[in-house]
Amino acid sequence: MAPEKMLVRYADVLCDVCTFQILNDGWGRRFDDLKRGDFRRCGACSYRARTIVEKHGSAGLVVEQPLKWLSEEDQREYAAVHEAAHAIVGTDAGFLLRDLAVGTQESTAGGISLTAGGLTRWEMKGVTVNTADYATYLVAGMRANLRWLADRGWDTHANRMDVAYGGFGDVVNLEDAVDGRLDMRAVMRDANRTVDARIEKRWPHITAVAQRLITHGRVDADEFRSVVDAVDRRTVPDPRPAQGPSKPSNPSSIAPISGGTAMSTLAEQARTALSLANEKATYVQGALQQAGLDIDDIIAQLAQVTTDAETVQQASGIYQQAKADLEQLQSLINSAVDTTQQYAGVL
Known part of the structure; x- marks a missing residue:
């Protein structure tokens, strides 16, 4: 065979x-x-x-097609959370929403044809948007998906790569907007930091819109605003003074909408913290790997210097020692990541 x-x-x-x-x-x-x-x-x-x-x-x-391991129901919720985050963050920035939908959608990004799990459309004719707001809006879907995975204990390194793959169209649109004028890494870093704080604050709104989207398949601007207003009314504290012991709340009336469970247990908080730590560690691992390659290039360049000068030989030796120290540091980081991943697996 x-x-x-x-x-x-x-x-x-x-x-x-x-x-x-x-x-x-x-x-x-x-x-x-x-x-x-x-x-x-x-x-x-x-x-x-x-x-x-x-x-x-x-x-x-x-x-394998990214996130293929998700059930059909989970894939739909994942896409709904992605589009809901775009809608919430975009309207917060003053964009005018037309509608959002979940389900297979054909679209283009930078002239590249794409098949997406959802779509958010805007009334942007004549509207000027600054790069920072646009970047924050574009990365919102990916960052909300990472939060969604973390809430379920699924925020692994392999799954984070799948989320990045799913954000291809958003990143291409951002690259076109930046057009080489700014450092893309700095733009992404600032946008991620800004939107993570926004998602944390607006998570009840994102999950509420996502649930409506899952149910109806499409949400227009009026329905979107109705859902957001309903969440605001539910979360605004009652200004009236307390009148004696309060009655127990009806759990069914305040329970978070499916897919938006808040981190209410220590285990969930620990999983999220470990996930964020490992995400940072991935950056460190990549940076160390790149540094090792750069040092190899430096040593190779020094080897081409046709001289027996002790200074050049000494510099080459220092770089070789630095490479050895770097490899030891990489080993320590890898060991730490393995340890935290194993611990996260038993929470």
């Missing part, structure tokens, strides 16, 4: 440097070939792919 192709996820194949760049800069145009399962652009990714094939004796690799 001829060997079959092996099913893998992006996290299995992508090298540390590409992973670092995708999680920091977004899955933009320069990683479009990876979306097609073509890893030849990066030597390290190609090597990892070949190693997997040789180890398992397979005929090749097939990259």
Whole structure:
């Protein structure tokens, strides 16, 4: 029997440097070939792919569609949360909402045809938007999806890469808006920081809109505002003075809408904290990997200096020692990540 192709996820194949760049800069145009399962652009990714094939004796690799492991119901909720976050953050910035929908949608981003799980549309004719607000709006869907995964204990490294993949269209739109005028990594970092705080504050609104979207498939601007206002009325404290002991609340009247359960237990808080720590660790791992490659280049450049000058030899030796120290640091970081992931798995 001829060997079959092996099913893998992006996290299995992508090298540390590409992973670092995708999680920091977004899955933009320069990683479009990876979306097609073509890893030849990066030597390290190609090597990892070949190693997997040789180890398992397979005929090749097939990259699994991101988030395929989610049930159909969860995929719909995931998409609804993504679009609801866009709608909430966009309207907070003053954008004029037309409607939002969940379900297979054909769209384009930067001239690239895409198939998405949902769509949010705006009345933007004649409206001027600053880059910071636009960036925050575009990353809102991805960041809300990370929050949604974390609430369920599913915020793993492999799943974060799937979320980044799903944000391809948003990142391409942001790249077009930035158009090389600003550092993309700085734009993404600032937008993520801003929107994370916004999502934390507006999570009840996001989940309420998502639930309505799941139920109806499409929500127009009037219905959106009605849902948001209803959440505001439910969460505004009663200004009247207390009249003796209050009666127990009816849980059914204040329970968070499905998909928006707040972090109410220590275990959930711990999982979220560990997830955020490991996300930062992924950045550190990628940065260290990139630093190691840069040091190798420096050593190679010094080796081309045709002189026996002691200064050059000494510098080369220092860089080689730095590379050894860097590898030791990488090992420590990897060990710490493994430990926290194992602990998160038993919470």
